[in-house]
Amino acid sequence: MSLIARLRAYAAEALGVGADDTVDDTHLAATALLVHVARVDGILAASESERLSRLVQGHYADGPDAARALIERAAAMDSETRDVASLVEMIPHDADRVEREALLTMAWSVAAADGRVDEFEEALVERLGRLLGFDDRAIATARSIGQRQAGMA
Structure with a gap:
C-alpha cells in the first residue's frame, strides 16, 4: 500500500471521512504542508493558526467551517x-506554476505570521520551494511577498 493510500485510509478511519468526500487531494496536501510549516518550530502561535485558517479559507475551502474541517484533516495527515x-508528491507534477507559487508564498506567510521566521521555518520553506521546482530567486521572491502579506517588512 502506497503512502498516499495509507494516509487516505488513516483519514477515513480516524476522522470518519468516506470515499465520497469531496475534498480535493491536492488541497488536502497543500493544507497539510501549511500545517507542517506552522508547527515546525514546535510552537503553533495564535497568529500562525489564524493566518493558516484565513489562507485555507481563501484558497481551498468555502467558509470557516470547511476550512476548519480541512485543517483538521490536514493536521492528521x-x-x-x-x-x-x-506531501509534495501529492501535488500533481503538472500543477500550474502559479498555483505552486501561491502555495510557496502562503508557506512563507504562515512562517512569518508570528512576526519572525526562525531557522527551522526558513529551512523547511526553502526546501519546500526546491521540491516544488523553484530556484533560489523564485524562493526569495515568494518569501518577500509572503512576509509582506504577514505584516513583516
Missing part, C-alpha cells in the same frame, strides 16, 4: 507523514 517530500 501531517502527523502521519514523516517528511514534507511525501
Whole structure:
C-alpha cells in the first residue's frame, strides 16, 4: 500500500471521512504542508493558526467551517507523514506554476505570521520551494511577498 493510500485510509478511519468526500487531494496536501510549516518550530502561535485558517479559507475551502474541517484533516495527515517530500508528491507534477507559487508564498506567510521566521521555518520553506521546482530567486521572491502579506517588512 502506497503512502498516499495509507494516509487516505488513516483519514477515513480516524476522522470518519468516506470515499465520497469531496475534498480535493491536492488541497488536502497543500493544507497539510501549511500545517507542517506552522508547527515546525514546535510552537503553533495564535497568529500562525489564524493566518493558516484565513489562507485555507481563501484558497481551498468555502467558509470557516470547511476550512476548519480541512485543517483538521490536514493536521492528521501531517502527523502521519514523516517528511514534507511525501506531501509534495501529492501535488500533481503538472500543477500550474502559479498555483505552486501561491502555495510557496502562503508557506512563507504562515512562517512569518508570528512576526519572525526562525531557522527551522526558513529551512523547511526553502526546501519546500526546491521540491516544488523553484530556484533560489523564485524562493526569495515568494518569501518577500509572503512576509509582506504577514505584516513583516
